[in-house]
Amino acid sequence: MAVVKYIDTNDNVTEVEMEAGETVMSLAVNNMVDGIVGECGGAQACATCHCYLDESLSKYFSPRSEMEEAMLEAAPERKESSRLSCQLELNDDLPDIEVRLPASQY
Amino acid sequence: MQQVVIIGASHGGAEAAIALRTQGWEGKILLVGDEPTLPYQRPPLSKGYFHQAVSDQQLLIKKPTLYEKAKVEVMLGESVTAIDKANKSISLASGASISFDYLIIATGARARKLSIPGSDLSCINYLRTLADADKIISQVNAQSHLLVVGAGYIGLEIAASASKLGAKVTVLESFPRVLSRVTNEQMSEFYQNLHAQHGVDIKLNSGVTEFRRSGERYVAVLPDGEELTFDSAVIGIGVIPNVELAELAGLECENGIVVDNKTITSEPGIFAIGDVSNHPNPFYQRQIRLESVPNAMEQAKVAAATICGKEKTHDAFPWFWSDQFDVKLQTAGLSQGYDSTVIRGDIAAKKFALFYLKEGKVIAVDAINSPKDFMKAKMLIPTGISIPESKLADTSSDWFE
CATH class of the missing domain: 3.30.390.30 (FAD/NAD-linked reductase, C-terminal dimerisation domain)
Known part of the structure; x- marks a missing residue:
């Protein structure tokens, strides 16, 4: 079974077994992973589930919507690889996924 | 073993239960809720869940397995009837008494009821719970006429969602503009136009004086005597904080349960969070009570941290969202x-x-x-x-x- 690796700013890794139907955000929330808040429950309204997804993994997920792009544009610690983890949907065909988390969500 | 009891299993209660564990609480955690379901997200009830973009499984705030992992005991469908602050215990409707070392009150708010002739008919609804939403949704379809009383966020979101499902929708508002409590005239006008573009009929300076049955359907009598035939109605005229338990226990209440910036009530060891709390806001420099999910979550974390002996104060800036069309x-x-x-x-x-x-x-x-x-x-x-x-x-x- 593939896993999602959540890596904080100190390089501490929390590994969680993937579950189809979850998002990278909800999987974190349901496994007490610090650093992903998800205040709005996935409505793209808060950007408290901001994460960094390596370019090599972006092909496994749908691209940013206009709304996600606009939210990220003003998010703290914005980078090229920024994503809202509530928009990263997991399924059974994915390999291991690694995301890094910004310091501001701790 | 020490125990934290949380009354109210919604956004604030669920967040507090899990946050206690992640913050290092080693004692027992008991989450008591009066609804039959595990804590679920309320905002989608008038939006995604209403127009069927979100399933009931997706509504759950935390998955069932998380409560097991975090060793949170969840007691559902159970009402708390009293808080005894001297003996540090709560009484349940089922008769049991449970003692606590710390208590978190997260009882939220309930819909304000309309009291006019016919307001107890089965077609008259309020939206606060999943059961409320399911009942309303079962009455709304492309052939039906939904009447919404009150043009606040809840009323307008329901109007938009019902309209998306093809229903005919009429909104009755007593003020001269929608959202008058929270926005300025330009924003009210923007929302009035938006709804008009989608065929929602908003009647301002209006309201309802009586409901009655008319064959298979219902009739609403407006203040000017006009009669509107409809199939179901939702009343969205605000909420009332659920302070009764706290009041009976002698905790200080005023438009909610009064707390400090650590969410502590007038009684040390008893906390209040979420929609029921009246708390200080450092930016506006006054006591405020918010009807807000992010606020409930933030206060839940502060209560949990404080109980775990950590230094954390509640100073989050209020924010809200609404999706319509x-x-x-x-x-x-x-x-x-x-x-x-x-x-x-x-x-x-x-x-x-x-x-x-x-x-x-x-x-x-x-x-x-x-x-x-x-x-x-x-x-x-x-x-x-x-x-x-x-x-x-x-x-x-x-x-x-």
Whole structure:
């Protein structure tokens, strides 16, 4: 079974077994992973589930919507690889996924 | 073993239960809720869940397995009847008494009821719970006429969702404009136009004086005597904080349960969080009570940290969102007391921000399909910003630079 690796700013890794139907955000929330808040429950309204997804993994997920792009544009610690983890949907065909988390969500 | 008891299993209660464990609480955690379901997200009830974009499984705030993992005991379908602060215990409707070392009250709010002739008919609904939503949804379809009483956020979101399902929708509002409690005239007009474009009939300066049955359908009598035939109605005229348990226990209450910036009530060891709490806000420098999921979550974390002996105060800046048709509103701050407003962007294009100022200082922003303005405002307003109105209005450069 593939896993999602959540890596904080100190390089501490929390590994969680993937579950189809979850998002990278909800999987974190349901496994007490610090650093992903998800205040709005996935409505793209808060950007408290901001994460960094390596370019090599972006092909496994749908691209940013206009709304996600606009939210990220003003998010703290914005980078090229920024994503809202509530928009990263997991399924059974994915390999291991690694995301890094910004310091501001701790 | 020590025990934290949490009364109320919604956004605040669920967050507090899990946060206690992640913050290091080693004792027992008991979460008591009077609904039969595990804690679920309420905002989608009038939006995604209503128009069937979100399933009931997706509504759950935390998965069932998380409560097991975090060793949180969840007691559902159980009402608390009393809090005994001297003996540090609560009484349940089932007769049992449970002792606590710390108590978190997260009882939220309930819908304000309309009391007119016929308001107890089975077609008259309120939306607060999943059961409420399921009942309303079962009465709404492309052939039905839904009547919404009250043009606040809940009323307008329901109107938009029902309209999406093809229903005919009429909204009755007693004030001369929609959202009058929370926005200015321009924003009210924007929402009135938006709903009109989608065929929702909003009647302002109106209301209802009586409901009655008329064969298979129902009739609402308006103040001017007009009679409207409809199939089901939803009343959205505000909420009342559930303070009764706290009041009976002798905790200080005033428009909610009064707490400090650590969410502690007038009784040490007893906390109150979420919609039921009346708490200090450092930016507006007054006590406020918010009907807000992010606020409930933030206060839950503060209560949990405080119980675990950690230093954390509640100073989060209020924010809200509302989705109606193709419009996402994100609000940062509270606009009450503003003395001027500035529009930035294009109202007709449904992409603009409305800034509320008081004595030259920005105190709140309503952002329509403008997440960047919202995000910046949410970060910057709490720091105290005075920006010339001309700069706020000028879309050729960023206002926050």
